[in-house]
Amino acid sequence: ANPFLLVMLALGFALATTRRRPEDRSWRLWFASLTYLVLYTYCLPVTSYFLCGSLEWQLPRVIERPEEAQAIVVLGGGIVPPSREGLPTKLADGSLWRCLRTEELYHAGPSCLVFVIGGNPDGTRGDDVSVVMAAILETLGIAKGDMIVESKSRNTRENAEAAVALL
Numbered sequence: 001a002n003p004f005l006l007v008m009l010a011l012g013f014a015l016a017t018t019r020r021r022p023e024d025r026s027w028r029l030w031f032a033s034l035t036y037l038v039l040y041t042y043c044l045p046v047t048s049y050f051l052c053g054s055l056e057w058q059l060p061r062v063i064e065r066p067e068e069a070q071a072i073v074v075l076g077g078g079i080v081p082p083s084r085e086g087l088p089t090k091l092a093d094g095s096l097w098r099c100l101r102t103e104e105l106y107h108a109g110p111s112c113l114v115f116v117i118g119g120n121p122d123g124t125r126g127d128d129v130s131v132v133m134a135a136i137l138e139t140l141g142i143a144k145g146d147m148i149v150e151s152k153s154r155n156t157r158e159n160a161e162a163a164v165a166l167l
Helices: 003-016 022-042 045-056 093-106 129-139 156-166
Strands: 071-075 113-117 147-150
Touching: 003 022, 071 093, 071 156, 093 129, 113 129, 113 156, 129 147, 147 156
Parallel strands: 071 113, 113 147
Antiparallel strands: none
């Protein structure tokens, strides 16, 4: 379950029931205050930094492209759907940064395959994230023949499964 949703539901319950009996009001008000404090803490950037960091810090950061690397896998990081029909689909910031890093790694050694993975996660209008990323990567100088585009996966688990199958 989404922690944010659970905290919001708990806060709503606590606030909705504070007006019932006066003798129960103090613990309900305490519960509502505690829930609000948890919600506020959960929304702070420093909390996000440590929660994400606890996952990311477990793996070493790849500074340079390993000499034995035969392929680069880049997963989609989201799209911004067009506001109306006929306008292009844009990359979310995460996808754009991934494209720029992929271009750096690609040009740091001999040509290799680049697997661009990710469909349209929300089913919104617009192109699949991998299609838009592949177009950006091509403008950054990655050969179209070196790219393999997968557009069926919609979430990180499916991205990983697709990457394993392609590799």
